Amino acid sequence: MKRTTAVLTLVMLLTGCATPYTLIEPGRTAVGDLYTVESQISWSSTRTGKIELWTVDGNGLQALRFVNGLADGETLFEGKRKDNKKMPTFRKNMTISEIMEFVVDSVALQGLERVESAGLRPYKFGNTQGFRFELSYVSSKGLEGQGAVVGAVVRERLYLIVYSGTRAYYYPKHRDHVERIIGSIRMQ
Amino acid sequence: MSLARTGVLVALLLSTTACAAQRGSPGALPDIQPGRRPDLETEEAGLWMQTDRLEADLKTSGALVADSALNAYVRNIVCRLAEAYCADIRIYILRVPYFNASMMPNGVMQVWTGLILRVDNEAQLAYVLGHELGHYLRRHSIQRWRDVRAKSAFLEFSGLLTAPTGFGPLASLGAQLALVGSIFAFSRDNEREADELGFGLAVKAGYDPREASKVWEALVEERDATKDSAPFIFFATHPAPEERIENLKAFAKKSALDGGHAIIGREQFLAQTRPLRTMLLRDELRRREFTGSQVVLDRLFEAGTGLGELYFFQGELYRLRDNEGDREKTTAAYQKALEYGDAPVETHRALGLLFFKTGEKEKARLAFERYLQQRVNAEDREMIEAYLRQLE
Numbered sequence: 001m002k003r004t005t006a007v008l009t010l011v012m013l014l015t016g017c018a019t020p021y022t023l024i025e026p027g028r029t030a031v032g033d034l035y036t037v038e039s040q041i042s043w044s045s046t047r048t049g050k051i052e053l054w055t056v057d058g059n060g061l062q063a064l065r066f067v068n069g070l071a072d073g074e075t076l077f078e079g080k081r082k083d084n085k086k087m088p089t090f091r092k093n094m095t096i097s098e099i100m101e102f103v104v105d106s107v108a109l110q111g112l113e114r115v116e117s118a119g120l121r122p123y124k125f126g127n128t129q130g131f132r133f134e135l136s137y138v139s140s141k142g143l144e145g146q147g148a149v150v151g152a153v154v155r156e157r158l159y160l161i162v163y164s165g166t167r168a169y170y171y172p173k174h175r176d177h178v179e180r181i182i183g184s185i186r187m188q
Numbered sequence: 189m190s191l192a193r194t195g196v197l198v199a200l201l202l203s204t205t206a207c208a209a210q211r212g213s214p215g216a217l218p219d220i221q222p223g224r225r226p227d228l229e230t231e232e233a234g235l236w237m238q239t240d241r242l243e244a245d246l247k248t249s250g251a252l253v254a255d256s257a258l259n260a261y262v263r264n265i266v267c268r269l270a271e272a273y274c275a276d277i278r279i280y281i282l283r284v285p286y287f288n289a290s291m292m293p294n295g296v297m298q299v300w301t302g303l304i305l306r307v308d309n310e311a312q313l314a315y316v317l318g319h320e321l322g323h324y325l326r327r328h329s330i331q332r333w334r335d336v337r338a339k340s341a342f343l344e345f346s347g348l349l350t351a352p353t354g355f356g357p358l359a360s361l362g363a364q365l366a367l368v369g370s371i372f373a374f375s376r377d378n379e380r381e382a383d384e385l386g387f388g389l390a391v392k393a394g395y396d397p398r399e400a401s402k403v404w405e406a407l408v409e410e411r412d413a414t415k416d417s418a419p420f421i422f423f424a425t426h427p428a429p430e431e432r433i434e435n436l437k438a439f440a441k442k443s444a445l446d447g448g449h450a451i452i453g454r455e456q457f458l459a460q461t462r463p464l465r466t467m468l469l470r471d472e473l474r475r476r477e478f479t480g481s482q483v484v485l486d487r488l489f490e491a492g493t494g495l496g497e498l499y500f501f502q503g504e505l506y507r508l509r510d511n512e513g514d515r516e517k518t519t520a521a522y523q524k525a526l527e528y529g530d531a532p533v534e535t536h537r538a539l540g541l542l543f544f545k546t547g548e549k550e551k552a553r554l555a556f557e558r559y560l561q562q563r564v565n566a567e568d569r570e571m572i573e574a575y576l577r578q579l580e
């Protein structure tokens with residue numbers, strides 16, 4: 001698990017932020033404290049709070065987000081609104097259907113339009129029984145996007161893997177790699 | 189910052205801003221003329237060029253409501269009000285769950301779906317749109333444009349970028365709105381002028397004058413119920429709603445239009461907007477502004493259309509709010525919804541999930557089974573079947 005720091009100019013340009021990106025090399029990598037995954041390809045990675053983001057082409061085009069252990073009462077994204085009660089909040093007693101609603105509503109409040117979910121179903125998350133559903137949305141500029149969400153609640157904390165990208169090119173481009181990563185989850 | 193979103197924002201600023209100059213006072217401009225663009229060498233032409241560019245972003249915005257019947261309906265209302273100016277106005281209905289309508293100086297009119305959810309009938313919508321047309325016809329944005337550029341207020345928007353792991357390019361809409369509101373406020377004179385002109389247009393088009401003040405009264409009620417005024421972009425930029433209500437009531441009393449024969453247009457309005465209401469209510473609850481949304485729901489209950497759907501969303505509000513005692517209220521609201529023929533099929537699923545959580549296995553099983561029976565192609569069938577297996 002080697003990590004070399006590399007700043008991606010492209011990503012910087014896209015986000016306008018000088019966030020340090022770390023190179024994830026092919027092989028097995030720890031994600032948070034709970035599990036490791038194996039990747040066939042290299043990714044650039046950055047982190048904010050409990051979200052670790054991997055991308056190849058830039059996070060505005062495609063992104064693989066790992067949400068590492070949201071606790072009861074926490075929000076998915078940090079709200080700029082001073083009152084977090086107005087952000088969708090994770091509750092440890094949520095049903096899986098409610099967790100999907102929590103994710104969809106959180107994403108919809110991030111400036112994406114027509115955020116819809118489909119195909120909620122049970123899904124293996126490592127050796128744990130988790131869930132999966134698909135996402136579709138339109139960016140504020142009108143570009144269609146697609147996503148897949150795989151997750152599980154482990155010891156009352158919510159773990160998610162969210163893969164998203166533009167529908168026409170960047171989502172399909174690395175979908176197979178992402179499916180393998182999801183299939184490679186091994187609990188630590 | 190996303191261009192499209194910036195477009196919406198800046199458009200919003202331009203349209204909801206006001207000039208300090210009163211009609212007839214120094215600096216006031218003559219009304220805009222139908223079919224005419226400003227002369228190229230004027231400052232106004234520069235403003236139009238900017239807003240033309242913003243309009244290009246609006247055209248591809250992911251928030252645009254494509255529904256052609258609804259667009260045609262709103263266009264028809266605007267044309268009845270604007271008459272000779274009709275051809276100069278382009279309407280963009282945006283799926284944003286806040287009360288707002290606005291106009292850019294180049295003839296772009298924005299109508300947010302939060303407004304549509306908050307009016308009872310066509311007359312109320314017409315009076316709001318008439319007010320915005322008033323700002324447009326009087327060219328109120330020109331002077332404000334000068335002020336804004338002079339103060340470089342736009343720079344303050346550069347702080348809106350989210351963390352790079354956030355999903356969208358921008359902070360939440362609520363945060364944006366709060367910021368916009370903190371920078372801009374309308375002048376009373378321009379407001380009064382837009383009210384009077386808009387009122388006149390709507391009366392001339394035959395709309396019942398008594399409906400004019402009702403939208404604002406409802407909005408005041410919602411504002412007062414909500415302690416945090418941040419989402420009220422319209423109030424941030426349109427001060428003194430109480431004064432507006434009084435003015436509009438006074439206009440209505442003086443109006444020659446016979447209320448008995450004037451248009452209210454409840455049926456036409458419902459025919460066009462009812463099919464969208466489920467979506468708009470879902471968007472409304474996404475705001476997690478439960479006290480405000482309760483006021484909106486109460487008004488819809490009062491109007492009395494589609495009670496099954498309304499009780500379902502009442503249950504949704506209680507469930508999401510999750511205050512002390514809300515679980516019982518949620519159950520009661522869902523069960524009430526099912527007494528009406530138009531309760532969404534999702535009501536059964538919602539009840540199933542509730543009973544699933546409380547361990548009322550038999551009730552949960554029945555509700556889930558009803559959901560699957562009534563929604564044969566349920567896209568979450570696999571999940572519901574998994575819940576059912578857990579209940580065994």
Ligand SMILES: [Zn+2]
Binds near residue numbers: 319323374379426
């Ligand atoms: Zn106004």
